Amino acid sequence: MGFFWGKFVHLVVVVLAVTAVTFVMLDLLPADVAHEVAGQSATSRDVAAVRQELGLNDSVAARYGRWLAGAARGDLGTSLVTRQPVGEAIASHLPVTLELLLLAQLFALALAIPAGIVSAWRAESPIDRALGSAAFGLISVPSFALAIVLIYFFSLRLKWFPAIGFTPLSEGAWPNIRGMILPAVSVALVEFASLMRVLRGDMIATLREEFILFARAKGLPTWRILLRHALRPSSFTMLTLLGLHIGNLIGGAVIIETIFALPGIGRLLVSSIFSQDYPMVQGCVLIITVGYVAVNFLVDICYGLLDPRVRKEGSVG
Amino acid sequence: MTTTAQRLLVVENLSVSLPAARGEVRVVDRVSLSLERGRTLALVGESGSGKSMLCRAIMGLLPGGARRTGSGRVVFAGRDLGALLERELNRIRGREIGVVLQDPLSSLNPVLTIGRQIAETLRYHLGFSSARARERSIELLRAVGIPRPEERLACHPHQLSGGMRQRVAIAMALSCDPQLLITDEPTTALDVTIQAEILNLLGRLQKERNMAMILVTHDLWVAAGMAHDTAVMYAGRIVEQAPTGELFARMRMPYTKALFDAIPRVDDPPHTNLKAIGGTPPDLAALPPGCRFAPRCPRVQTRCRAEEPPLVANDREDHRYACWFPYPSEDSP
Numbered sequence: 333m334g335f336f337w338g339k340f341v342h343l344v345v346v347v348l349a350v351t352a353v354t355f356v357m358l359d360l361l362p363a364d365v366a367h368e369v370a371g372q373s374a375t376s377r378d379v380a381a382v383r384q385e386l387g388l389n390d391s392v393a394a395r396y397g398r399w400l401a402g403a404a405r406g407d408l409g410t411s412l413v414t415r416q417p418v419g420e421a422i423a424s425h426l427p428v429t430l431e432l433l434l435l436a437q438l439f440a441l442a443l444a445i446p447a448g449i450v451s452a453w454r455a456e457s458p459i460d461r462a463l464g465s466a467a468f469g470l471i472s473v474p475s476f477a478l479a480i481v482l483i484y485f486f487s488l489r490l491k492w493f494p495a496i497g498f499t500p501l502s503e504g505a506w507p508n509i510r511g512m513i514l515p516a517v518s519v520a521l522v523e524f525a526s527l528m529r530v531l532r533g534d535m536i537a538t539l540r541e542e543f544i545l546f547a548r549a550k551g552l553p554t555w556r557i558l559l560r561h562a563l564r565p566s567s568f569t570m571l572t573l574l575g576l577h578i579g580n581l582i583g584g585a586v587i588i589e590t591i592f593a594l595p596g597i598g599r600l601l602v603s604s605i606f607s608q609d610y611p612m613v614q615g616c617v618l619i620i621t622v623g624y625v626a627v628n629f630l631v632d633i634c635y636g637l638l639d640p641r642v643r644k645e646g647s648v649g
Numbered sequence: 650m651t652t653t654a655q656r657l658l659v660v661e662n663l664s665v666s667l668p669a670a671r672g673e674v675r676v677v678d679r680v681s682l683s684l685e686r687g688r689t690l691a692l693v694g695e696s697g698s699g700k701s702m703l704c705r706a707i708m709g710l711l712p713g714g715a716r717r718t719g720s721g722r723v724v725f726a727g728r729d730l731g732a733l734l735e736r737e738l739n740r741i742r743g744r745e746i747g748v749v750l751q752d753p754l755s756s757l758n759p760v761l762t763i764g765r766q767i768a769e770t771l772r773y774h775l776g777f778s779s780a781r782a783r784e785r786s787i788e789l790l791r792a793v794g795i796p797r798p799e800e801r802l803a804c805h806p807h808q809l810s811g812g813m814r815q816r817v818a819i820a821m822a823l824s825c826d827p828q829l830l831i832t833d834e835p836t837t838a839l840d841v842t843i844q845a846e847i848l849n850l851l852g853r854l855q856k857e858r859n860m861a862m863i864l865v866t867h868d869l870w871v872a873a874g875m876a877h878d879t880a881v882m883y884a885g886r887i888v889e890q891a892p893t894g895e896l897f898a899r900m901r902m903p904y905t906k907a908l909f910d911a912i913p914r915v916d917d918p919p920h921t922n923l924k925a926i927g928g929t930p931p932d933l934a935a936l937p938p939g940c941r942f943a944p945r946c947p948r949v950q951t952r953c954r955a956e957e958p959p960l961v962a963n964d965r966e967d968h969r970y971a972c973w974f975p976y977p978s979e980d981s982p
Contacts, residue, residue, distance in 0.1 A: 541755060542750055542751075542752060542755035542756045543755060543756055543757055543758045543759070545710065545750065545756075546750055546757070546758075546818070546821075547758070548710055548742070549708060549710060549742055549743065549746075549748035550742065550743035550748075550769070550770050550821065551738075551739040551740065551741065551742035551743030551744055551770070551773070551774060552739070552743070552769065552770070552773060553736075553739055553773075554735075556769075556773070560761070560769070561758050561761070564760045565758070565759065565760050638760065639759065639760050640760065640805040640807070641759060641805070641807050
C-alpha cells in the first residue's frame with residue numbers, strides 16, 4: 333500500500349513541476365499569442381481585447397493557477413487556433429500514439445529476445461558477430477532514414493503496405509494494423525538493436541552463474557535452461573531500457589509520425605508549438621508527463637515480477 | 650577385487666586441458682579411479698588440485714575452453730559417457746547422476762520457487778504430472794529434514810537459510826533416485842554446526858539409498874568421517890589412494906602427511922604456529938620434470954626431481970601411492 337501511495341505522490345510532484353516549467357517557458361517566448369489569435373489585420377485595440385479575453389494580462393502564476401484548477405476538474409482548456417477542446421484533441425490523437433508505441437515494442441521485443449539469447453548462448457561465434465554488426469548498423473541509422481528505405485521497398489516496390497496515412501480502427505482491424513506496421517517496424521528496428529545488446533550482455537553474465545551449472549547438472553535441455561533459468565534474471569537492464577523507449581515515444585515519435593502522416597501526440601505537440609497554441613501544448617505536456625511516470629511505475633512493478641527479492645524490498649519501502 | 654560389472658563408475662586415464670598463455674595446461678592428468686554402488690569416495694586436495702574439474706569432466710560439464718585430452722574414458726553403468734550425445738547425457742545427468750554444488754546461495758535459481766526447481770527434474774526426466782511432482786517434492790523435502798515442506802514449495806531461495814538451501818539442493822539432486830551422487834565441497838560455504846548436519850544427512854541418504862557418492866573436500870577430517878575410500882589429489886594427479894582407514898593408519902606419500910599435519914589440533918598448546926605446507930602448489934604451465942611435489946617435499950632426493958613416480962600399489966593391493974621414497978608402512982602418524 334505504501335508503495336502505491338509513494339508512487340502517487342511522486343506522480344503529483346512530477347506533474348506539477350513539469351507543467352509549471354512549461355508554463356513559464358511558453359510565457360518567455362517572444363511572440364505575442366494575442367497577435368496570432370486576433371489575426372493579421374487586427375488593430376491594436378482588437379489585440380488588447382483578445383488579450384483581455386484570454387486573461388493574458390494576469391501574472392504567470394495566476395494563469396498557471398487557473399489552468400491547474402481547470403485541469404484538476406478535467407478541463408484542459410480550448411485550442412486557441414481551432415477552438416476545439418484540448419481534452420478532445422488529445423483523446424483523438426492518443427490512440428494513434430499508443431498503437432504505434434505498443435506495436436513497436438512488440439516487434440522490438442520479438443526480435444531482441446531471441447537474438448539476445450542466441451548471441452549470449454553462442455557468444456563470440458559467427459552468428460553472434462553477425463547479429464552484433466547488424467545491431468551496431470541499426471543503432472547508427474536514424475529511424476527516419478530507415479523509414480524511408482522501408483517505404484521504398486515495402487510500399488512503393490512490393491506494395492504490401494500503404495506508404496502513409498492512418499486508418500482508424502473503426503474501419504477494420506487489418507487496414508488499421510496494416511498502416512501501422514511500417515512505422516512500428518521503423519521504430520522497432522532501432523530499439524531492437526539496443527535491447528538485444530543489453531540482453532546479450534546480462535545473459536552472458538547470468539550463464540556464468542552457478543545456478544546455470546546446477547541446472548545443466550540436472551540434465552535439463554539447453555532451450556529450457558536458456559528460457560526458464562537464464563532469461564528472467566537477465567532482463568532487468570532490458571526492461572529499464574524498454575521503459576525509457578516507451579516514455580520517449582509518447583511525445584517523441586514526431587519524425588516517424590510526420591513521415592507516415594500519423595495523427596499522433598508528437599505531431600499535435602509540434603504543430604501546437606508552431607502555432608503558439610499554448611493550451612494545447614500544455615495539454616500534450618501533461619499527457620506525456622503522466623505517461624512517463626506511469627511507465628516508470630509499471631517498470632518498477634515488473635522488477636518485482638521478475639525477481640522476488642525486489643518484491644520484498646518494495647513492500648518495505 | 651571386484652569385477653567390472655559391479656563397478657558403477659570407472660574412470661580411466663582421464664585428462665583435462667585448459668588453454669593458457671602458452672599452449673595448454675593439464676588441470677586433470679591421467680586420473681583413474683573406480684567406484685561401486687553403496688560406497689563413498691572422497692577426493693581431497695588443496696584448491697586448484699583439479700578435484701572439481703575432475704567431477705565436471707565426469708559429468709561432461711567442463712567450463713568453456715576446457716576439454717578432455719588423450720584416450721581417457723569415463724564409463725558409467727556400462728556406458729562410455731564420452732561417446733554419448735549431449736541429448737543422451739542429459740538423460741543421465743540429473744536422473745542417474747545427481748550433483749550438489751558448494752554454495753547453495755548461488756546454486757539455486759533466485760527467481761524460481763523451490764517447488765518449481767524440484768518439480769522440473771521430476772517432470773522432465775520422469776514425466777510426472779504437476780500434482781504428482783508436487784507430492785514427490787514434499788516427500789523429498791521431508792526426507793532431507795525440511796520442516797513444513799508444503800509451505801516451503803512456494804518459497805524462493807532467498808527466504809531460506811544457508812543450511813536449508815543446501816538441503817533443498819540435496820533434495821533436487823536426489824529427486825530422480827540417482828545411482829551416483831557427486832557432491833562438490835557441499836559444506837564449505839556453511840557454518841560449522843550446519844556442516845555436520847549436512848554431512849550426516851548425506852551419509853544417511855547414501856546408506857538408505859545404496860548410492861555411490863563422490864565427496865569432494867579440502868578437509869581430511871570430512872573424508873575420514875564420511876568416505877570408504879579416499880583419493881588425494883595434487884596438481885591434477887591422484888598421488889595417493891586407499892581405503893580411508895588404511896590411508897589414515899599408514900600415510901605413505903609425503904604430501905598426504907603434510908596435508909594431515911596442516912590441520913590444527915585441539916591438544917596443541919595455545920599459540921602454536923600452524924603448520925603450513927612450505928612453498929606453493931606448482932604452476933601447471935611449468936611443471937617440474939620429476940615428482941610434482943618435489944619442490945615442497947621434506948623427503949626429496951635426486952631421483953624425485955628427475956623422474957615422475959607412477960601411482961602404483963606396492964605392498965598392499967588397495968593402497969596406491971606415487972612416491973619414490975614413501976614413509977615406511979609401519980610409520981603411522
